[in-house]
Amino acid sequence: MDQEASFYQFLEDQKVQCELCAHRCLIRPGRRGICHVRENQAGRLVSLNYGRLIAEHVDPIEKKPLYHFLPGSKAFSIAAPGCNLRCEWCQNWQISQAGAEVRFDRLPYVAPQAVVEDALRTGCRSIAYTYTEPTVFYEYTRDVARLAKSAGLKNIYVTNGYMTAEALIEITEWFDAANVDIKAFSPDVYRKMTGADLGPVLESCRALKKQGVWLEVTTLLVTGINDDRPQLEALADFISTELGTETPWHLSRYFPQYKSKAPMTSSRSLAMAEEIGRKKGLKFIYPGNVHASVETRCLSCDRVVLVRDDYELLENKLVEGCCPYCDSKIAGVFTGD
Ligand code: SF4
Known part of the structure:
Protein backbone atom coordinates (compact mmCIF):
# COMPACT_ATOMS: atom_id res chain seq x y z
CA MET A 1 0.00 0.00 0.00
CA LEU A 48 5.75 2.52 4.70
CA ASN A 49 4.30 0.54 7.59
CA TYR A 50 0.61 1.33 6.96
CA GLY A 51 -1.30 -1.89 7.69
CA ARG A 52 1.90 -3.96 7.86
CA LEU A 53 1.29 -5.56 11.21
CA ILE A 54 4.12 -7.34 12.96
CA ALA A 55 2.10 -8.33 16.04
CA GLU A 56 -1.57 -9.05 16.79
CA HIS A 57 -2.55 -10.45 20.19
CA VAL A 58 -5.44 -10.53 22.59
CA ASP A 59 -4.09 -9.21 25.91
CA PRO A 60 -5.58 -8.47 29.29
CA ILE A 61 -5.84 -4.70 29.52
CA GLU A 62 -3.77 -4.91 32.70
CA LYS A 63 -0.81 -5.84 30.48
CA LYS A 64 -0.77 -2.47 28.68
CA PRO A 65 -0.60 -1.54 31.63
CA LEU A 66 -3.91 0.16 32.37
CA TYR A 67 -5.29 -0.58 35.84
CA HIS A 68 -8.08 1.98 35.99
CA PHE A 69 -9.61 1.50 32.55
CA LEU A 70 -12.14 -1.29 32.00
CA PRO A 71 -10.35 -3.70 34.38
CA GLY A 72 -10.54 -7.36 33.48
CA SER A 73 -11.37 -6.64 29.85
CA LYS A 74 -9.46 -7.83 26.81
CA ALA A 75 -7.61 -5.47 24.48
CA PHE A 76 -6.92 -6.45 20.88
CA SER A 77 -3.29 -5.38 20.65
CA ILE A 78 -1.55 -4.52 17.39
CA ALA A 79 1.80 -3.19 16.25
CA ALA A 80 3.51 -2.17 13.04
CA PRO A 81 7.32 -2.07 12.94
CA GLY A 82 9.18 1.07 13.97
CA CYS A 83 9.92 3.58 16.68
CA ASN A 84 11.13 7.14 16.87
CA LEU A 85 13.32 6.55 19.94
CA ARG A 86 16.49 4.49 20.38
CA CYS A 87 16.37 3.21 23.96
CA GLU A 88 19.22 0.85 24.74
CA TRP A 89 17.00 -1.09 27.14
CA CYS A 90 14.02 -1.51 24.79
CA GLN A 91 11.98 -4.55 25.84
CA ASN A 92 10.53 -4.97 22.33
CA TRP A 93 13.58 -4.02 20.28
CA GLN A 94 13.18 -6.88 17.79
CA ILE A 95 10.09 -5.19 16.37
CA SER A 96 10.47 -1.56 17.45
CA GLN A 97 13.93 -1.19 15.93
CA ALA A 98 13.15 -3.23 12.82
CA GLY A 99 12.26 -0.28 10.59
CA ALA A 100 15.64 -0.10 8.87
CA GLU A 101 15.81 -3.79 7.87
CA VAL A 102 12.27 -4.92 7.37
CA ARG A 103 10.81 -5.40 3.87
CA PHE A 104 7.43 -3.84 4.40
CA ASP A 105 6.01 -5.31 1.20
CA ARG A 106 6.74 -8.80 2.54
CA LEU A 107 4.62 -8.30 5.64
CA PRO A 108 0.96 -9.23 5.19
CA TYR A 109 -1.33 -6.26 4.74
CA VAL A 110 -4.19 -6.15 7.27
CA ALA A 111 -7.07 -3.84 6.39
CA PRO A 112 -8.35 -1.62 9.24
CA GLN A 113 -11.77 -3.27 9.08
CA ALA A 114 -10.19 -6.70 9.63
CA VAL A 115 -8.61 -5.51 12.89
CA VAL A 116 -11.97 -4.29 14.16
CA GLU A 117 -13.69 -7.53 13.14
CA ASP A 118 -11.01 -9.60 14.90
CA ALA A 119 -11.35 -7.48 18.04
CA LEU A 120 -15.11 -8.00 18.09
CA ARG A 121 -14.85 -11.71 17.29
CA THR A 122 -12.42 -12.29 20.17
CA GLY A 123 -14.59 -10.46 22.69
CA CYS A 124 -12.26 -7.50 23.15
CA ARG A 125 -13.64 -4.20 24.39
CA SER A 126 -10.79 -2.12 23.05
CA ILE A 127 -8.01 -1.95 20.51
CA ALA A 128 -4.55 -1.16 21.87
CA TYR A 129 -1.84 0.32 19.65
CA THR A 130 1.19 -0.97 21.48
CA TYR A 131 4.45 -2.99 21.61
CA THR A 132 6.18 -0.59 19.18
CA GLU A 133 5.48 3.16 18.97
CA PRO A 134 2.00 3.86 17.58
CA THR A 135 2.90 7.44 16.68
CA VAL A 136 4.98 6.13 13.79
CA PHE A 137 2.05 4.21 12.33
CA TYR A 138 -0.29 7.05 13.07
CA GLU A 139 -2.31 6.94 9.83
CA TYR A 140 -3.19 3.31 10.39
CA THR A 141 -4.09 3.84 14.06
CA ARG A 142 -6.39 6.68 13.00
CA ASP A 143 -8.16 4.58 10.36
CA VAL A 144 -8.59 1.58 12.67
CA ALA A 145 -9.66 3.79 15.58
CA ARG A 146 -12.40 5.52 13.58
CA LEU A 147 -13.93 2.18 12.61
CA ALA A 148 -13.45 0.80 16.11
CA LYS A 149 -15.21 3.74 17.67
CA SER A 150 -18.21 3.30 15.36
CA ALA A 151 -18.31 -0.37 16.37
CA GLY A 152 -18.44 0.56 20.07
CA LEU A 153 -14.82 -0.30 20.88
CA LYS A 154 -12.44 1.88 22.89
CA ASN A 155 -9.01 2.88 21.59
CA ILE A 156 -5.82 2.87 23.63
CA TYR A 157 -2.43 4.41 22.84
CA VAL A 158 0.58 2.88 24.59
CA THR A 159 3.17 5.45 23.70
CA ASN A 160 6.42 7.23 24.46
CA GLY A 161 4.51 10.50 24.04
CA TYR A 162 6.98 11.93 21.53
CA MET A 163 4.45 13.33 19.07
CA THR A 164 3.91 16.93 18.04
CA ALA A 165 1.11 18.95 19.62
CA GLU A 166 -0.77 19.07 16.31
CA ALA A 167 -0.67 15.29 15.90
CA LEU A 168 -1.69 14.73 19.49
CA ILE A 169 -4.79 16.88 19.19
CA GLU A 170 -5.98 14.78 16.26
CA ILE A 171 -5.16 11.54 18.07
CA THR A 172 -7.30 12.54 21.03
CA GLU A 173 -10.36 12.70 18.78
CA TRP A 174 -10.32 8.91 18.54
CA PHE A 175 -8.53 7.72 21.65
CA ASP A 176 -10.03 7.01 25.04
CA ALA A 177 -7.00 6.06 27.12
CA ALA A 178 -3.24 6.27 27.00
CA ASN A 179 -0.31 4.93 28.89
CA VAL A 180 2.70 7.20 28.45
CA ASP A 181 6.14 5.83 29.20
CA ILE A 182 8.23 8.53 30.88
CA LYS A 183 11.65 6.97 30.54
CA ALA A 184 13.79 9.34 32.59
CA PHE A 185 13.42 12.76 34.14
CA SER A 186 16.77 14.38 33.47
CA PRO A 187 16.80 16.10 30.05
CA ASP A 188 20.46 15.05 29.59
CA VAL A 189 19.81 11.42 30.47
CA TYR A 190 16.69 11.36 28.31
CA ARG A 191 18.56 12.75 25.30
CA LYS A 192 21.56 10.46 25.78
CA MET A 193 19.56 7.28 26.31
CA THR A 194 16.72 7.73 23.81
CA GLY A 195 18.00 10.18 21.21
CA ALA A 196 15.09 12.51 21.94
CA ASP A 197 14.05 15.36 24.25
CA LEU A 198 12.06 15.07 27.42
CA GLY A 199 10.07 18.31 26.98
CA PRO A 200 7.65 17.12 24.25
CA VAL A 201 6.85 13.98 26.27
CA LEU A 202 5.78 16.07 29.25
CA GLU A 203 3.79 18.35 26.96
CA SER A 204 1.96 15.32 25.57
CA CYS A 205 1.07 14.15 29.09
CA ARG A 206 -0.32 17.58 29.93
CA ALA A 207 -2.29 17.72 26.68
CA LEU A 208 -3.74 14.21 27.05
CA LYS A 209 -4.92 15.11 30.52
CA LYS A 210 -6.39 18.38 29.32
CA GLN A 211 -8.20 16.66 26.45
CA GLY A 212 -9.88 14.23 28.83
CA VAL A 213 -8.08 11.07 27.68
CA TRP A 214 -7.70 8.67 30.62
CA LEU A 215 -3.98 8.69 31.38
CA GLU A 216 -1.67 6.33 33.22
CA VAL A 217 2.11 6.70 33.35
CA THR A 218 4.78 3.99 33.25
CA THR A 219 8.43 4.17 34.20
CA LEU A 220 10.69 1.21 33.54
CA LEU A 221 13.25 1.50 36.32
CA VAL A 222 16.70 0.94 34.83
CA THR A 223 19.49 0.76 37.40
CA GLY A 224 22.02 3.55 37.08
CA ILE A 225 19.99 5.35 34.40
CA ASN A 226 16.73 6.67 35.83
CA ASP A 227 16.45 5.22 39.35
CA ASP A 228 18.31 7.91 41.30
CA ARG A 229 16.41 9.83 43.94
CA PRO A 230 16.55 13.29 42.27
CA GLN A 231 15.07 12.03 38.99
CA LEU A 232 12.39 9.98 40.70
CA GLU A 233 11.44 12.86 42.99
CA ALA A 234 11.16 15.24 40.06
CA LEU A 235 9.15 12.72 38.03
CA ALA A 236 6.77 11.94 40.90
CA ASP A 237 6.39 15.65 41.53
CA PHE A 238 5.49 16.24 37.86
CA ILE A 239 2.82 13.53 37.90
CA SER A 240 1.42 14.71 41.20
CA THR A 241 1.28 18.43 40.51
CA GLU A 242 0.60 18.51 36.77
CA LEU A 243 -1.33 15.33 36.03
CA GLY A 244 -3.02 14.81 39.38
CA THR A 245 -2.38 12.70 42.45
CA GLU A 246 -4.86 10.07 41.25
CA THR A 247 -2.93 9.41 38.03
CA PRO A 248 -1.72 5.80 38.26
CA TRP A 249 2.07 5.41 38.13
CA HIS A 250 3.38 2.00 37.04
CA LEU A 251 6.91 1.24 38.21
CA SER A 252 8.13 -1.63 36.06
CA ARG A 253 10.99 -3.94 36.80
CA TYR A 254 13.59 -4.01 34.04
CA PHE A 255 15.08 -7.25 32.72
CA PRO A 256 18.35 -7.08 30.76
CA GLN A 257 17.59 -6.62 27.07
CA TYR A 258 19.06 -5.36 23.85
CA LYS A 259 22.18 -3.17 24.27
CA SER A 260 21.84 -2.19 27.91
CA LYS A 261 24.14 -3.82 30.46
CA ALA A 262 22.06 -2.74 33.46
CA PRO A 263 21.08 -5.54 35.87
CA MET A 264 17.52 -6.49 36.68
CA THR A 265 15.85 -3.79 38.80
CA SER A 266 16.21 -4.61 42.48
CA SER A 267 13.27 -4.82 44.86
CA ARG A 268 14.98 -2.08 46.88
CA SER A 269 14.94 0.28 43.93
CA LEU A 270 11.26 -0.43 43.25
CA ALA A 271 10.44 0.15 46.93
CA MET A 272 12.38 3.43 46.99
CA ALA A 273 10.54 4.71 43.91
CA GLU A 274 7.22 3.78 45.47
CA GLU A 275 8.09 5.53 48.72
CA ILE A 276 9.08 8.66 46.77
CA GLY A 277 5.80 8.58 44.86
CA ARG A 278 3.78 8.26 48.08
CA LYS A 279 5.63 11.18 49.66
CA LYS A 280 4.78 13.27 46.62
CA GLY A 281 1.13 12.46 47.16
CA LEU A 282 0.52 9.86 44.45
CA LYS A 283 -2.39 7.63 45.39
CA PHE A 284 -2.08 4.79 42.92
CA ILE A 285 1.40 3.34 42.49
CA TYR A 286 1.74 -0.11 41.00
CA PRO A 287 4.79 -2.37 40.62
CA GLY A 288 5.04 -4.10 37.25
CA ASN A 289 6.85 -7.28 36.07
CA VAL A 290 7.05 -8.50 39.67
CA HIS A 291 4.70 -11.51 39.75
CA ALA A 292 2.89 -10.33 42.84
CA SER A 293 -0.63 -9.56 43.90
CA VAL A 294 -1.39 -5.86 43.25
CA GLU A 295 -4.28 -4.11 44.98
CA THR A 296 -6.26 -0.93 44.44
CA ARG A 297 -7.76 0.57 47.58
CA CYS A 298 -10.59 3.02 47.95
CA LEU A 299 -9.13 6.39 48.90
CA SER A 300 -11.99 7.12 51.27
CA CYS A 301 -12.38 3.95 53.33
CA ASP A 302 -9.08 2.18 52.47
CA ARG A 303 -10.84 -1.11 51.61
CA VAL A 304 -9.50 -3.22 48.73
CA VAL A 305 -11.66 -2.87 45.61
CA LEU A 306 -9.50 -4.45 42.87
CA VAL A 307 -6.91 -7.23 43.00
CA ARG A 308 -4.70 -8.44 40.16
CA ASP A 309 -1.99 -11.03 39.86
CA ASP A 310 0.35 -11.23 36.89
CA TYR A 311 -2.00 -9.22 34.67
CA GLU A 312 -4.99 -11.31 35.67
CA LEU A 313 -7.81 -9.53 37.45
CA LEU A 314 -8.68 -11.66 40.48
CA GLU A 315 -11.25 -9.42 42.15
CA ASN A 316 -13.33 -6.48 41.04
CA LYS A 317 -15.70 -5.26 43.70
CA LEU A 318 -16.54 -1.94 42.07
CA VAL A 319 -20.14 -1.06 41.46
CA GLU A 320 -20.48 1.33 38.52
CA GLY A 321 -16.95 2.57 39.25
CA CYS A 322 -17.69 3.15 42.94
CA CYS A 323 -16.48 1.53 46.14
CA PRO A 324 -19.07 -1.06 47.28
CA TYR A 325 -18.42 -0.21 50.96
CA CYS A 326 -18.62 3.59 51.05
CA ASP A 327 -19.87 4.48 47.55
CA SER A 328 -16.90 6.75 46.79
CA LYS A 329 -15.98 7.14 43.12
CA ILE A 330 -12.67 5.56 42.13
CA ALA A 331 -10.64 7.51 39.56
CA GLY A 332 -10.78 5.87 36.15
CA VAL A 333 -13.11 4.52 33.49
CA PHE A 334 -14.99 1.47 34.69
CA THR A 335 -18.09 1.33 32.55
CA GLY A 336 -18.00 0.81 28.82
CA ASP A 337 -20.36 3.52 27.58
S1 SF4 B 1 9.46 13.29 12.48
FE1 SF4 B 1 8.34 11.83 11.21
S2 SF4 B 1 9.94 10.79 10.03
FE2 SF4 B 1 10.98 11.79 11.76
S3 SF4 B 1 11.06 10.20 13.34
FE3 SF4 B 1 9.21 11.42 13.68
S4 SF4 B 1 7.59 10.27 12.65
FE4 SF4 B 1 9.54 9.53 11.84
Whole structure:
Protein backbone atom coordinates (compact mmCIF):
# COMPACT_ATOMS: atom_id res chain seq x y z
CA MET A 1 0.00 0.00 0.00
CA ASP A 2 1.26 3.43 -0.90
CA GLN A 3 -0.20 5.45 1.94
CA GLU A 4 0.57 9.14 1.91
CA ALA A 5 1.64 10.39 5.31
CA SER A 6 -0.22 13.00 7.32
CA PHE A 7 1.48 15.92 9.03
CA TYR A 8 4.21 17.06 6.69
CA GLN A 9 5.27 20.13 4.76
CA PHE A 10 6.56 20.37 1.20
CA LEU A 11 9.88 22.20 0.95
CA GLU A 12 12.11 23.23 -1.93
CA ASP A 13 13.93 20.65 -4.10
CA GLN A 14 11.42 17.93 -3.22
CA LYS A 15 12.47 17.93 0.41
CA VAL A 16 9.80 17.46 3.05
CA GLN A 17 9.52 18.09 6.76
CA CYS A 18 7.63 15.49 8.77
CA GLU A 19 5.61 16.99 11.62
CA LEU A 20 4.21 13.84 13.14
CA CYS A 21 6.67 13.52 15.98
CA ALA A 22 8.85 15.97 17.81
CA HIS A 23 11.96 15.07 15.80
CA ARG A 24 10.41 17.01 12.89
CA CYS A 25 12.76 15.29 10.44
CA LEU A 26 13.86 17.14 7.34
CA ILE A 27 13.87 14.40 4.69
CA ARG A 28 15.48 14.52 1.26
CA PRO A 29 14.06 12.61 -1.72
CA GLY A 30 14.71 8.88 -1.43
CA ARG A 31 15.52 9.11 2.29
CA ARG A 32 13.64 8.13 5.44
CA GLY A 33 13.14 9.80 8.79
CA ILE A 34 14.73 8.73 12.07
CA CYS A 35 11.96 6.13 12.56
CA HIS A 36 12.88 4.47 9.22
CA VAL A 37 9.19 4.01 8.39
CA ARG A 38 8.40 7.28 6.61
CA GLU A 39 10.02 7.84 3.25
CA ASN A 40 10.27 10.79 0.92
CA GLN A 41 9.27 9.42 -2.49
CA ALA A 42 9.91 12.22 -5.01
CA GLY A 43 8.67 14.95 -2.69
CA ARG A 44 5.75 12.95 -1.26
CA LEU A 45 6.02 11.54 2.27
CA VAL A 46 4.80 7.95 2.50
CA SER A 47 4.00 5.81 5.54
CA LEU A 48 5.75 2.52 4.70
CA ASN A 49 4.30 0.54 7.59
CA TYR A 50 0.61 1.33 6.96
CA GLY A 51 -1.30 -1.89 7.69
CA ARG A 52 1.90 -3.96 7.86
CA LEU A 53 1.29 -5.56 11.21
CA ILE A 54 4.12 -7.34 12.96
CA ALA A 55 2.10 -8.33 16.04
CA GLU A 56 -1.57 -9.05 16.79
CA HIS A 57 -2.55 -10.45 20.19
CA VAL A 58 -5.44 -10.53 22.59
CA ASP A 59 -4.09 -9.21 25.91
CA PRO A 60 -5.58 -8.47 29.29
CA ILE A 61 -5.84 -4.70 29.52
CA GLU A 62 -3.77 -4.91 32.70
CA LYS A 63 -0.81 -5.84 30.48
CA LYS A 64 -0.77 -2.47 28.68
CA PRO A 65 -0.60 -1.54 31.63
CA LEU A 66 -3.91 0.16 32.37
CA TYR A 67 -5.29 -0.58 35.84
CA HIS A 68 -8.08 1.98 35.99
CA PHE A 69 -9.61 1.50 32.55
CA LEU A 70 -12.14 -1.29 32.00
CA PRO A 71 -10.35 -3.70 34.38
CA GLY A 72 -10.54 -7.36 33.48
CA SER A 73 -11.37 -6.64 29.85
CA LYS A 74 -9.46 -7.83 26.81
CA ALA A 75 -7.61 -5.47 24.48
CA PHE A 76 -6.92 -6.45 20.88
CA SER A 77 -3.29 -5.38 20.65
CA ILE A 78 -1.55 -4.52 17.39
CA ALA A 79 1.80 -3.19 16.25
CA ALA A 80 3.51 -2.17 13.04
CA PRO A 81 7.32 -2.07 12.94
CA GLY A 82 9.18 1.07 13.97
CA CYS A 83 9.92 3.58 16.68
CA ASN A 84 11.13 7.14 16.87
CA LEU A 85 13.32 6.55 19.94
CA ARG A 86 16.49 4.49 20.38
CA CYS A 87 16.37 3.21 23.96
CA GLU A 88 19.22 0.85 24.74
CA TRP A 89 17.00 -1.09 27.14
CA CYS A 90 14.02 -1.51 24.79
CA GLN A 91 11.98 -4.55 25.84
CA ASN A 92 10.53 -4.97 22.33
CA TRP A 93 13.58 -4.02 20.28
CA GLN A 94 13.18 -6.88 17.79
CA ILE A 95 10.09 -5.19 16.37
CA SER A 96 10.47 -1.56 17.45
CA GLN A 97 13.93 -1.19 15.93
CA ALA A 98 13.15 -3.23 12.82
CA GLY A 99 12.26 -0.28 10.59
CA ALA A 100 15.64 -0.10 8.87
CA GLU A 101 15.81 -3.79 7.87
CA VAL A 102 12.27 -4.92 7.37
CA ARG A 103 10.81 -5.40 3.87
CA PHE A 104 7.43 -3.84 4.40
CA ASP A 105 6.01 -5.31 1.20
CA ARG A 106 6.74 -8.80 2.54
CA LEU A 107 4.62 -8.30 5.64
CA PRO A 108 0.96 -9.23 5.19
CA TYR A 109 -1.33 -6.26 4.74
CA VAL A 110 -4.19 -6.15 7.27
CA ALA A 111 -7.07 -3.84 6.39
CA PRO A 112 -8.35 -1.62 9.24
CA GLN A 113 -11.77 -3.27 9.08
CA ALA A 114 -10.19 -6.70 9.63
CA VAL A 115 -8.61 -5.51 12.89
CA VAL A 116 -11.97 -4.29 14.16
CA GLU A 117 -13.69 -7.53 13.14
CA ASP A 118 -11.01 -9.60 14.90
CA ALA A 119 -11.35 -7.48 18.04
CA LEU A 120 -15.11 -8.00 18.09
CA ARG A 121 -14.85 -11.71 17.29
CA THR A 122 -12.42 -12.29 20.17
CA GLY A 123 -14.59 -10.46 22.69
CA CYS A 124 -12.26 -7.50 23.15
CA ARG A 125 -13.64 -4.20 24.39
CA SER A 126 -10.79 -2.12 23.05
CA ILE A 127 -8.01 -1.95 20.51
CA ALA A 128 -4.55 -1.16 21.87
CA TYR A 129 -1.84 0.32 19.65
CA THR A 130 1.19 -0.97 21.48
CA TYR A 131 4.45 -2.99 21.61
CA THR A 132 6.18 -0.59 19.18
CA GLU A 133 5.48 3.16 18.97
CA PRO A 134 2.00 3.86 17.58
CA THR A 135 2.90 7.44 16.68
CA VAL A 136 4.98 6.13 13.79
CA PHE A 137 2.05 4.21 12.33
CA TYR A 138 -0.29 7.05 13.07
CA GLU A 139 -2.31 6.94 9.83
CA TYR A 140 -3.19 3.31 10.39
CA THR A 141 -4.09 3.84 14.06
CA ARG A 142 -6.39 6.68 13.00
CA ASP A 143 -8.16 4.58 10.36
CA VAL A 144 -8.59 1.58 12.67
CA ALA A 145 -9.66 3.79 15.58
CA ARG A 146 -12.40 5.52 13.58
CA LEU A 147 -13.93 2.18 12.61
CA ALA A 148 -13.45 0.80 16.11
CA LYS A 149 -15.21 3.74 17.67
CA SER A 150 -18.21 3.30 15.36
CA ALA A 151 -18.31 -0.37 16.37
CA GLY A 152 -18.44 0.56 20.07
CA LEU A 153 -14.82 -0.30 20.88
CA LYS A 154 -12.44 1.88 22.89
CA ASN A 155 -9.01 2.88 21.59
CA ILE A 156 -5.82 2.87 23.63
CA TYR A 157 -2.43 4.41 22.84
CA VAL A 158 0.58 2.88 24.59
CA THR A 159 3.17 5.45 23.70
CA ASN A 160 6.42 7.23 24.46
CA GLY A 161 4.51 10.50 24.04
CA TYR A 162 6.98 11.93 21.53
CA MET A 163 4.45 13.33 19.07
CA THR A 164 3.91 16.93 18.04
CA ALA A 165 1.11 18.95 19.62
CA GLU A 166 -0.77 19.07 16.31
CA ALA A 167 -0.67 15.29 15.90
CA LEU A 168 -1.69 14.73 19.49
CA ILE A 169 -4.79 16.88 19.19
CA GLU A 170 -5.98 14.78 16.26
CA ILE A 171 -5.16 11.54 18.07
CA THR A 172 -7.30 12.54 21.03
CA GLU A 173 -10.36 12.70 18.78
CA TRP A 174 -10.32 8.91 18.54
CA PHE A 175 -8.53 7.72 21.65
CA ASP A 176 -10.03 7.01 25.04
CA ALA A 177 -7.00 6.06 27.12
CA ALA A 178 -3.24 6.27 27.00
CA ASN A 179 -0.31 4.93 28.89
CA VAL A 180 2.70 7.20 28.45
CA ASP A 181 6.14 5.83 29.20
CA ILE A 182 8.23 8.53 30.88
CA LYS A 183 11.65 6.97 30.54
CA ALA A 184 13.79 9.34 32.59
CA PHE A 185 13.42 12.76 34.14
CA SER A 186 16.77 14.38 33.47
CA PRO A 187 16.80 16.10 30.05
CA ASP A 188 20.46 15.05 29.59
CA VAL A 189 19.81 11.42 30.47
CA TYR A 190 16.69 11.36 28.31
CA ARG A 191 18.56 12.75 25.30
CA LYS A 192 21.56 10.46 25.78
CA MET A 193 19.56 7.28 26.31
CA THR A 194 16.72 7.73 23.81
CA GLY A 195 18.00 10.18 21.21
CA ALA A 196 15.09 12.51 21.94
CA ASP A 197 14.05 15.36 24.25
CA LEU A 198 12.06 15.07 27.42
CA GLY A 199 10.07 18.31 26.98
CA PRO A 200 7.65 17.12 24.25
CA VAL A 201 6.85 13.98 26.27
CA LEU A 202 5.78 16.07 29.25
CA GLU A 203 3.79 18.35 26.96
CA SER A 204 1.96 15.32 25.57
CA CYS A 205 1.07 14.15 29.09
CA ARG A 206 -0.32 17.58 29.93
CA ALA A 207 -2.29 17.72 26.68
CA LEU A 208 -3.74 14.21 27.05
CA LYS A 209 -4.92 15.11 30.52
CA LYS A 210 -6.39 18.38 29.32
CA GLN A 211 -8.20 16.66 26.45
CA GLY A 212 -9.88 14.23 28.83
CA VAL A 213 -8.08 11.07 27.68
CA TRP A 214 -7.70 8.67 30.62
CA LEU A 215 -3.98 8.69 31.38
CA GLU A 216 -1.67 6.33 33.22
CA VAL A 217 2.11 6.70 33.35
CA THR A 218 4.78 3.99 33.25
CA THR A 219 8.43 4.17 34.20
CA LEU A 220 10.69 1.21 33.54
CA LEU A 221 13.25 1.50 36.32
CA VAL A 222 16.70 0.94 34.83
CA THR A 223 19.49 0.76 37.40
CA GLY A 224 22.02 3.55 37.08
CA ILE A 225 19.99 5.35 34.40
CA ASN A 226 16.73 6.67 35.83
CA ASP A 227 16.45 5.22 39.35
CA ASP A 228 18.31 7.91 41.30
CA ARG A 229 16.41 9.83 43.94
CA PRO A 230 16.55 13.29 42.27
CA GLN A 231 15.07 12.03 38.99
CA LEU A 232 12.39 9.98 40.70
CA GLU A 233 11.44 12.86 42.99
CA ALA A 234 11.16 15.24 40.06
CA LEU A 235 9.15 12.72 38.03
CA ALA A 236 6.77 11.94 40.90
CA ASP A 237 6.39 15.65 41.53
CA PHE A 238 5.49 16.24 37.86
CA ILE A 239 2.82 13.53 37.90
CA SER A 240 1.42 14.71 41.20
CA THR A 241 1.28 18.43 40.51
CA GLU A 242 0.60 18.51 36.77
CA LEU A 243 -1.33 15.33 36.03
CA GLY A 244 -3.02 14.81 39.38
CA THR A 245 -2.38 12.70 42.45
CA GLU A 246 -4.86 10.07 41.25
CA THR A 247 -2.93 9.41 38.03
CA PRO A 248 -1.72 5.80 38.26
CA TRP A 249 2.07 5.41 38.13
CA HIS A 250 3.38 2.00 37.04
CA LEU A 251 6.91 1.24 38.21
CA SER A 252 8.13 -1.63 36.06
CA ARG A 253 10.99 -3.94 36.80
CA TYR A 254 13.59 -4.01 34.04
CA PHE A 255 15.08 -7.25 32.72
CA PRO A 256 18.35 -7.08 30.76
CA GLN A 257 17.59 -6.62 27.07
CA TYR A 258 19.06 -5.36 23.85
CA LYS A 259 22.18 -3.17 24.27
CA SER A 260 21.84 -2.19 27.91
CA LYS A 261 24.14 -3.82 30.46
CA ALA A 262 22.06 -2.74 33.46
CA PRO A 263 21.08 -5.54 35.87
CA MET A 264 17.52 -6.49 36.68
CA THR A 265 15.85 -3.79 38.80
CA SER A 266 16.21 -4.61 42.48
CA SER A 267 13.27 -4.82 44.86
CA ARG A 268 14.98 -2.08 46.88
CA SER A 269 14.94 0.28 43.93
CA LEU A 270 11.26 -0.43 43.25
CA ALA A 271 10.44 0.15 46.93
CA MET A 272 12.38 3.43 46.99
CA ALA A 273 10.54 4.71 43.91
CA GLU A 274 7.22 3.78 45.47
CA GLU A 275 8.09 5.53 48.72
CA ILE A 276 9.08 8.66 46.77
CA GLY A 277 5.80 8.58 44.86
CA ARG A 278 3.78 8.26 48.08
CA LYS A 279 5.63 11.18 49.66
CA LYS A 280 4.78 13.27 46.62
CA GLY A 281 1.13 12.46 47.16
CA LEU A 282 0.52 9.86 44.45
CA LYS A 283 -2.39 7.63 45.39
CA PHE A 284 -2.08 4.79 42.92
CA ILE A 285 1.40 3.34 42.49
CA TYR A 286 1.74 -0.11 41.00
CA PRO A 287 4.79 -2.37 40.62
CA GLY A 288 5.04 -4.10 37.25
CA ASN A 289 6.85 -7.28 36.07
CA VAL A 290 7.05 -8.50 39.67
CA HIS A 291 4.70 -11.51 39.75
CA ALA A 292 2.89 -10.33 42.84
CA SER A 293 -0.63 -9.56 43.90
CA VAL A 294 -1.39 -5.86 43.25
CA GLU A 295 -4.28 -4.11 44.98
CA THR A 296 -6.26 -0.93 44.44
CA ARG A 297 -7.76 0.57 47.58
CA CYS A 298 -10.59 3.02 47.95
CA LEU A 299 -9.13 6.39 48.90
CA SER A 300 -11.99 7.12 51.27
CA CYS A 301 -12.38 3.95 53.33
CA ASP A 302 -9.08 2.18 52.47
CA ARG A 303 -10.84 -1.11 51.61
CA VAL A 304 -9.50 -3.22 48.73
CA VAL A 305 -11.66 -2.87 45.61
CA LEU A 306 -9.50 -4.45 42.87
CA VAL A 307 -6.91 -7.23 43.00
CA ARG A 308 -4.70 -8.44 40.16
CA ASP A 309 -1.99 -11.03 39.86
CA ASP A 310 0.35 -11.23 36.89
CA TYR A 311 -2.00 -9.22 34.67
CA GLU A 312 -4.99 -11.31 35.67
CA LEU A 313 -7.81 -9.53 37.45
CA LEU A 314 -8.68 -11.66 40.48
CA GLU A 315 -11.25 -9.42 42.15
CA ASN A 316 -13.33 -6.48 41.04
CA LYS A 317 -15.70 -5.26 43.70
CA LEU A 318 -16.54 -1.94 42.07
CA VAL A 319 -20.14 -1.06 41.46
CA GLU A 320 -20.48 1.33 38.52
CA GLY A 321 -16.95 2.57 39.25
CA CYS A 322 -17.69 3.15 42.94
CA CYS A 323 -16.48 1.53 46.14
CA PRO A 324 -19.07 -1.06 47.28
CA TYR A 325 -18.42 -0.21 50.96
CA CYS A 326 -18.62 3.59 51.05
CA ASP A 327 -19.87 4.48 47.55
CA SER A 328 -16.90 6.75 46.79
CA LYS A 329 -15.98 7.14 43.12
CA ILE A 330 -12.67 5.56 42.13
CA ALA A 331 -10.64 7.51 39.56
CA GLY A 332 -10.78 5.87 36.15
CA VAL A 333 -13.11 4.52 33.49
CA PHE A 334 -14.99 1.47 34.69
CA THR A 335 -18.09 1.33 32.55
CA GLY A 336 -18.00 0.81 28.82
CA ASP A 337 -20.36 3.52 27.58
S1 SF4 B 1 7.59 10.27 12.65
FE1 SF4 B 1 9.21 11.42 13.68
S2 SF4 B 1 11.06 10.20 13.34
FE2 SF4 B 1 9.54 9.53 11.84
S3 SF4 B 1 9.94 10.79 10.03
FE3 SF4 B 1 8.34 11.83 11.21
S4 SF4 B 1 9.46 13.29 12.48
FE4 SF4 B 1 10.98 11.79 11.76
